[in-house]
Amino acid sequence: MPTKQKYHHGNLREELLEAGSLLLRQGGAQVVDLRSVAGQIGVSQTAIYRHFRNKEALIAAILERAFITLTEALNQALSKNRDRDDYDALIAAYIDFARGNPWLVRTMFNGLMVDRSLHPDLCVASRGLLELLAAQATRYTSEANAHSGAALSWSIMHGLATLIIENQMPSLINSPELISQMVRAAAASVRSGLAALASMEG
Amino acid sequence: MPTKQKYHHGNLREELLEAGSLLLRQGGAQVVDLRSVAGQIGVSQTAIYRHFRNKEALIAAILERAFITLTEALNQALSKNRDRDDYDALIAAYIDFARGNPWLVRTMFNGLMVDRSLHPDLCVASRGLLELLAAQATRYTSEANAHSGAALSWSIMHGLATLIIENQMPSLINSPELISQMVRAAAASVRSGLAALASMEG
DNA sequence: CGTCCATGTTAACATTGCAAACATCCGCGA
């Protein structure tokens, strides 16, 4: 007999997150079928409700981790590329993440599946991302413009990533050179946007 | 007797689009209940399937029109503000549209509900938007960089609009002054991004 | 005037999120 089928699983929440994340990354929230998630672990469908209030809460928990992972990736991109231009490294890392996890990114940044106001932990995680960007922005603009600067830099890198994963730039797809060119232009764009912010009385 | 209840409606497709759009704008694709849409017009649920292959096709048709409307709005913003900075006008108009139709914008730009590759008309409409931006970009960079320039400018304005409608910038919300300041910074950002593109051998 | 087909209806099915009632078992105190 392979594994002793304990009635009490012992690690269910974790495995639910793992299985759910797998499905989410394959096809978005619609593909996260609670019966599939549970079945894949060998547990009954409704066991999920002992660990998550509902499907939305499960998705939210998965997204929370995704935000943390992304934030970490960006942090590493910064520390591993001390010589490289910082925004260049940030944007490239962001795009890498998006291309590797398009469904994750799609789900993270639209209020469709998850009402963030109902999931404080998710808010904290997503704010962590913006705080990283704010901290970075203060290197190029004033403390007072940290939020605006973070918004601006996120806008640019997220917009670029979105266009790429949604295939909206036919000419760019699968051309690493063109992409890295776009990344450099975006980085320049970010920095001058920050400069513009700094030059305003604000 | 009010209206003669004709068996053949005569204008159903149009009214389905209208009713669907209303629901979509209220709460996104999940709120677009086919029974509601049909019921609101006084027609049976499955009548929809005589005009649209499935729900996704209905949504896609609604989004197609939304893309056209948005593109038109941007065009008008350009022509009505000849004196004003052009990217400033574009970005402001884009943000206005997004704030007025948050659910529309959310649904337009994520591949969650609609697989664009299955809806050529939608692709055409969305490409129209990027072409407008490309045409605008060529005023500041070379023809060769039109696509990249369009991508960059769209990234910036869409990112900004997204942050605003998703309430991700607490400090900015409901402060027209701060928003217009961000818009100006974004416009500056766009233009220097385009300049950066132009300065690359591309 | 009759036939065809686009358009609309009725009935029913499959999926899926979710809740209620029940089952099991681990931990803890007497």
Next chain:
DNA sequence: TCGCGGATGTTTGCAATGTTAACATGGACG
């Protein structure tokens, strides 16, 4: 050691909703 309580998991079933199949209607056109 015994037993009990609560946390964890199961069974059953419902309600919402997208979709299909089979049928009905009536306008256009010969």
